[in-house]
Amino acid sequence: MVLFLGAALVAAAVVLFIVQPVAKGLHASLEREEDELTETEARKRVALLALRDVEYDYLAGKLDENDYRSLKGELTAEALAALEADEKARSGSLSGGAAAALEAEIAEARAGLSSGMYCPECGFLNEPGSRFCSSCGHALDRTAAV
Numbered sequence: 001m002v003l004f005l006g007a008a009l010v011a012a013a014v015v016l017f018i019v020q021p022v023a024k025g026l027h028a029s030l031e032r033e034e035d036e037l038t039e040t041e042a043r044k045r046v047a048l049l050a051l052r053d054v055e056y057d058y059l060a061g062k063l064d065e066n067d068y069r070s071l072k073g074e075l076t077a078e079a080l081a082a083l084e085a086d087e088k089a090r091s092g093s094l095s096g097g098a099a100a101a102l103e104a105e106i107a108e109a110r111a112g113l114s115s116g117m118y119c120p121e122c123g124f125l126n127e128p129g130s131r132f133c134s135s136c137g138h139a140l141d142r143t144a145a146v
């Protein structure tokens, strides 16, 4: 149960990780954003990317199930720790409005996760009732079945 919640939180973070730069209108200046990464953001990014790599490797058959589970458990723990650190760092520097916007994004990501409309492949939040991702065509029943 705890691991599932952790995985859901990390998945939500992956959504935010993908959505956030776009929402902030920074997609045109990604390179500059890299330079402005704080230590906690960099740590979070590394952990989330590693988690995605594990998913890809497992789907590609490069990892067996035991390796996948143990790696995913480790990386999920690290990603959660990094997220917490990043959120603490953020809450100190964000204005009230930006913090509220971030909370709204997290709430939206959680709603997408709980309804199974979040694409595990590309992170796209699909319309409720979608069976396939509108962005990449990946089947969405995997998350719905959990």
Ligand SMILES: [Zn+2]
Pocket (backbone or CB within 6 Å): 119, 120, 121, 122, 123, 124, 133, 134, 135, 136, 137, 138
């Ligand atoms: Zn997708």
